[in-house]
Amino acid sequence: VSEYAFAPAGAGTRRHPWLVAIWPLCESLLAVLIAILAGGVILAATGHDPAVAYRELLQRTLGRPAGLQEVVVRATPLLLAGLAVLLAARAGLWNIGIDGQVLVGALAAGVVGHALDGTNRGVLWLGACGAALVAGALWALVPAMLRVRWGINEIVTTIMFNYVALSLTAWLVKGRFRDESLVTPQTPLIPRELRLATLGDTRVHVGLVVALAVWLALAFWLRQSTSGFELRAVGENPRAARHAMIPVLMVLFVALVVSGALAGLAGANDVLSTKGTFQAEWNPEYGLSAFALVFLARRNVLALVPAALFLGMLSYGADVMPRAAGVPSAFFTLFEGILLIVLAVFRWQPWNRGGQAT
């Protein structure tokens, strides 16, 4: 690693403490604003009315209870996937293998969930979630081992493991774990009364509670515990961390494996709630959205929840907008991409030469 990486953040700059505190929030809001404007220009250029489209999006997602509930349902797995990306990112790792870890986690939850069909609800939930955690962790294990043992870049290996997971889960679900009574290749359906309970009369389910609990635990752990501090130290300055006798490689290994486990949990969330089964070739592609989510939250754990709600809104919008306003759902992928590009550039502060924002 070159010496260029280790200029202290904000070196040689003087900023007011309150500005430092609210600056990331301003950046995120500005990025969203820029993405909305750019998206509006694109909509206008392709013959849509941006004002109508955006108003329709707000009304259908936030303007009615059913839409709002669906936004929260969509935000739940995104929050878990975002936590996975964030944990790795804070240790200085790029876990781009979220998609694959979600898939193996979902398949494990589907298989174990069916095997525990007939026991009671709690056992089924715990068993399926545990299986998903283990499967996701195992899927991140090889890239983590290659990284700490031989220094092989985790970006490439995690991406390759996405494609392996896509084929492997399809192969298993078409062969060994297939429910022969159904036409489509999928695991046996988990009966509705055994899936994650909904909260009150809404579509929001217990998965949200779990995701929020994991979120709070992670936030507390990163801020308050010694090991959380070690993880952040490794992410921000591995050389200094090594000199401080922090076991850098161990921290990297654990961070990537736990990140994979969290992604697996995101997969279990979908299988145990809305889907009830794992279908071959099903791929929710949370990975890149999770990156947009983490950088929209400026890598701050607490900011993940509002950012997840925003991306949940985009995710639901992509489903309703083609019929509601004639906007193709791909527009929302484009929107997330523009958002991520703008956020990537927000380390640039022309008035702060040599400094670094994140």
Added chain:
Amino acid sequence: MSTEAVLVALLAAAILSATPLMLAAVGEAVSEHSGLLNLGIEGTMLIAAFVAFRIALATGSGPLGLAGGAAAGALIGVGFGFLATVGKADQVVLGLGLTLAGAGGSAFMFRETWGSEQPLLSHGLGRPLDGLLDWLPVVGPALGQQSWFVYIAWLVPLGVHLFLRHTLPGLRIRAAGDAPLGLESVGGNLVRTRIMAATIGGTCSGLAGATLVVVELGFFTPGVTAGAGFLAVALAMLGRLAPIRVAILTLGFGVLTGLDTGLQIASVDVRSEFLRMVPYVGIVLALVCFGRGVRLPRALGQPYRGITSRQ
């Protein structure tokens, strides 16, 4: 079909499907040599593929489509280089954003232009050597039935190799990745060099996307690249950024991918999903065997901080 005919068809398909992958991987190698890790290849390829398809469909000319795709790729490359140097953007985040925007943007434009229709390109490119190489068993006809652009494409790695090893701009690009301060201290312009490398890389990936659609498939669908851009990043790293090595590896990868179809034709009872994993597992295994302690450019992935901006 005789065994030989099957082998010829498989090899020809492997060469054809490896061509866009090879172009993208060589482009990524140039970009990485200058210290820019571009994970946006996938998005660049998709946008270029859409542009190339649209132009080729409108004008009925394949070469114009290829040129349009290359131009689109070059523009995106300039943008990436500019944001990653002057904009001091994080390269990984920028690349992933580009991938999202490219996938979304090309799919969006496709739906806006054609809705649920699926237009096809009617004309392929010319095949100048068809039948001329048949005296060579298997390899001859497989090579001979390619269209003219494939031959040109496989000359690109050679050209890039000569450019990087034997010209001053090539030396500057390698210096920009290995010793950015050294480059600046002898009067080179780091920003300009990296933008140049990103532009060359973008042009190659644009050409790759255009080749995929105009030469190989003849149609465009959302997500048509199916991860080829990410594969290109892996192959470039596996080939240690040496263009010719990258090209040979890609060809091997193409043959490995063709195994799927091959064994099915030979009616060996293996599920195709299982075979589809083989190339990716192969890349990881190859990284384990040959990727240990690979010397990549020292400043790869580091945000740009030159002499002028150091405190």
